[in-house]
Amino acid sequence: MNTRLVCFIKNREYRIITLSCEVLVGHTGQQLADHVSRVMSSFFPDPKKMIRSSCHDGAANMLKASKIMRVDYYQHCVAHGLHLLLTVDSLNDVHEVQELLLKCREIVSTLHKSYLVQDELAATADRAEVEKLIVRMSAVSAIQELDDTFPVADEATDIDPHQENLRRDHQHTTLKLSCPTR
Numbered sequence: 250m251n252t253r254l255v256c257f258i259k260n261r262e263y264r265i266i267t268l269s270c271e272v273l274v275g276h277t278g279q280q281l282a283d284h285v286s287r288v289m290s291s292f293f294p295d296p297k298k299m300i301r302s303s304c305h306d307g308a309a310n311m312l313k314a315s316k317i318m319r320v321d322y323y324q325h326c327v328a329h330g331l332h333l334l335l336t337v338d339s340l341n342d343v344h345e346v347q348e349l350l351l352k353c354r355e356i357v358s359t360l361h362k363s364y365l366v367q368d369e370l371a372a373t374a375d376r377a378e379v380e381k382l383i384v385r386m387s388a389v390s391a392i393q394e395l396d397d398t399f400p401v402a403d404e405a406t407d408i409d410p411h412q413e414n415l416r417r418d419h420q421h422t423t424l425k426l427s428c429p430t431r
Contacts, residue, residue: 253267253270253288255268255292269284277310278312278316278317279313282313282314285314285318286318301318301322302320303323
């Protein structure tokens with residue numbers, strides 16, 4: 250990812266504006282110089298009238314891009330220099346720092362695993378609840394199927410035909426087949 254910034258002074262205030270933040274296909278000095286020149290010319294009609302300076306990591310391709318663009322001044326990035334000082338020259342030589350970093354990595358790794366375990370437990374609990382619901386739904390479906398197969402008959406139909414008067418006095422109705430509370 251290459252980011253192109255422009256810095257300028259306006260009304261006695263120092264300002265920085267991001268002009269471009271793109272992924273470049275190649276990082277040769279020529280490709281970098283072409284990209285920067287294209288970006289600059291799209292924002293500034295005559296970039297040759299400006300004092301040009303660049304700040305970069307000091308790599309050969311960046312130095313070449315600065316030369317191609319005829320940069321007036323360039324400097325190495327202080328933040329990058331400090332990063333290299335710490336990661337290359339200091340961290341590997343100081344035993345206490347290495348131990349501290351190892352402990353930090355173990356803590357981060359443990360926390361990461363803990364979150365993964367918690368997520369997996371939550372997912373497992375969800376799956377268990379879904380399985381319980383499926384079992385319950387199967388049982389309800391089986392009961393409904395039995396109700397459809399063997400409907401409950403009216404008790405009045407089982408009465409002896411000689412007792413017709415009882416039938417008129419007390420009649421039972423059949424249960425609805427699709428009653429959800431059954």
